Amino acid sequence: MLYSVSWASHLPLVVFCGLMIFNPAAKADTVAVMDIVQAQCLSCHQMDRKRVGPPFREIAQRYAQGPAQETLTYLQRQIQQGSRGNWGAIPMPAQNRISVQQAQAIAAWLLSLANSSTKEIS
Numbered sequence: 719m720l721y722s723v724s725w726a727s728h729l730p731l732v733v734f735c736g737l738m739i740f741n742p743a744a745k746a747d748t749v750a751v752m753d754i755v756q757a758q759c760l761s762c763h764q765m766d767r768k769r770v771g772p773p774f775r776e777i778a779q780r781y782a783q784g785p786a787q788e789t790l791t792y793l794q795r796q797i798q799q800g801s802r803g804n805w806g807a808i809p810m811p812a813q814n815r816i817s818v819q820q821a822q823a824i825a826a827w828l829l830s831l832a833n834s835s836t837k838e839i840s
């Protein structure tokens with residue numbers, strides 16, 4: 719009895735932690751995502767125009783059709799490890815300073831661009 723009472727009193731905390739662990743991108747911190755993107759991606763990517771790399775919106779549109787979870791995992795890895803041969807001759811170098819959590823949040827943000835009309839952010 720004592721056990722079940724103390725368990726119940728911790729339930730909100732347990733649920734909260736569970737959400738944090740299993741769904742880190744669900745509440746992606748938009749500000750942090752934009753900070754990282756601006757600092758580390760926009761030198762090569764733009765929203766709607768090709769620069770060194772493909773436009774973010776075009777990437778979003780290419781991958782938005784896929785199964786959500788697989789696509790997020792795929793993009794998260796590509797963002798961290800870099801990419802070659804998917805868009806042209808120029809490879810994307812690995813982004814060593816991006817954590818798994820950051821890459822997941824960026825991937826979620828990226829996919830959301832497929833259906834939005836966000837203008838240039840730089």
Ligand code: HEC
Nearest residue numbers: 758759762770771796797801802803804805806808809810
């Ligand atoms: C040095 C230039 C450069 C930087 C910096 C860079 N990218 Fe890229 N990115 C590229 C190029 C070039 C490609 C195309 C690679 C290819 O053809 O597979 C690409 C491709 C991608 C793709 C598509 C991968 C695929 O499998 O289709 C994603 C997603 C992406 N970049 C996200 C990012 C994000 C997010 C950042 C910042 C954290 C970033 N990139 C920083 C140059 C860059």
